[in-house]
Amino acid sequence: MxxxxxxxxxxxxxxxxxxxxxxxxxxxxxxxxxxxxxxxxxxxxxxxxxxxxxxxxxxxxxxxxxxxxxxxxxxxxxxxxxxxRVLPQLRATMLLQWVLERLPQVNVLLCSESRLFFLSPQDLADPDFLATHQPCTFTGLEAALCYPWLKLLFAAPRPILERLEGWAVDHSILEVMDRVYTSPTYLEFLPRGVxxxxxxxxxxxxxxxxxxxxxxxxxxxxxxxxxxxxxxxxxxxxxxxxxxxxxxxxxxxxxxxxxxxxxxxxxxxx
Structure with missing residues (x-):
């Protein structure tokens, strides 16, 4: 054919x-x-x-x-x-800081054009999530600031992700970003309209x-x-x-x- x-x-x-x-x-x-x-x-x-x-x-x-x-x-x-298309870094940083401080059980992956940054502590990483998102680098938030951010990925049970989503709504994060569930346990934040x-x-x-x-x-x-x-x-x-x-x-x-x-x-x- x-x-x-x-x-x-x-x-x-x-x-x-x-x-x-x-x-x-x-x-x-x-x-x-x-x-x-x-x-x-x-x-x-x-x-x-x-x-x-x-x-x-x-x-x-x-x-x-x-x-x-x-x-x-x-x-x-x-x-x-x-x-x-790049995330607004100020609002994205607000969201990341809150999650890392208040929801340590969430696995946090930050995606730039060329690298994946795993922001959660290595001892809290879910083995399957980590294994399926390689190659990635364990790092703190500050080390990733010099890269353009394209996507945030949060992995956790659905009730925890819904709490995260609610905080994002209450703090106007969704005025400049969109979110989408890509599996029952994955919530992603993307640049607005992406x-x-x-x-x-x-x-x-x-x-x-x-x-x-x-x-x-x-x-x-x-x-x-x-x-x-x-x-x-x-x-x-x-x-x-x-x-x-x-x-x-x-x-x-x-x-x-x-x-x-x-x-x-x-x-x-x-």
Whole structure:
């Protein structure tokens, strides 16, 4: 099949990755087939570029990707960044200081353009959270001040995150930042107006993508704007109900090679 008019953007966790955070052989082979047919493939993830890459051995990526939930676009072939959007550091610092002082049980990750900073004490780090957000550096808040901040990620049980969210509302943090739950235990703060869909809209204007039909596939709340911006929107079977309702097409679940099903079974019918 000729895919020369298509660009496919896939979410990672819950979509391209299975429950063991692996990419199936079927998905890798399907993506190679898609690219060989002229298609462009990029990821669309909340993860930082190098953190995402560690999960994608053998996965071909041949165009721009949406990373950090839309805070920037990244081109893996050249290491080039486009459309970066930065958090207001004063308000972000207020939020971080309050969390670190009042909610020490929260794991705090600060994302800059090139580095991940783990701000919580190392002895309080959740092993799974830490293992899945590498490479990162343990540091204090002051050491990170000289870098531009693109995203804050807080990991904790939902009731604690809701307390954090309430403080942010009460102290006008949300006047200059947006927040989104990216899993039941992850709460992220992004620059105002930033989401995956906005970044995908920015990418449309680039020569390499101009004129292509954008295909997007995802599973969670942070994928809703991405699906709304896409010309062809797809939800995996394990997606949240509101994500499935927002999608034009539905595919199998993440553990059944959803990307392969999309490429071989859905795209030929469109």
């Amino acid at each position: 000729d895919y020369c008019n298509l660009a496919l953007f896939s979410d990672l966790d819950g979509t391209l990755l299975d429950r063991n955070r692996q990419v199936s052989r079927e998905n890798r082979e399907a993506l190679a087939h898609f690219i060989a047919g002229g298609g462009l493939f990029g990821i669309s993830t909340g993860r930082a570029p190098m953190n995402a890459l560690e999960l994608l051995p053998g996965v071909p990526i041949n165009t721009w990707s949406v990373v950090l939930n839309g805070a920037e676009a990244y081109r893996y072939q050249t290491g080039t960044v486009a459309f970066p 989401h995956k869909g906005r970044c995908l809209r920015d990418l449309r204007c680039l020569d390499v993508l101009r004129g292509r039909r954008m295909v997007a596939i995802g599973d969670y709340t942070n994928d809703l704007e991405l699906l709304a911006e896409a010309d062809i929107s797809v939800a995996v079977a394990n997606a949240l109900p509101e994500v499935r309702a927002a999608a034009d097409y539905h595919t199998v679940c993440q553990d059944e090679s959803a990307i392969a099903h999309l490429i071989y079974e859905i795209l030929p019918r469109i």
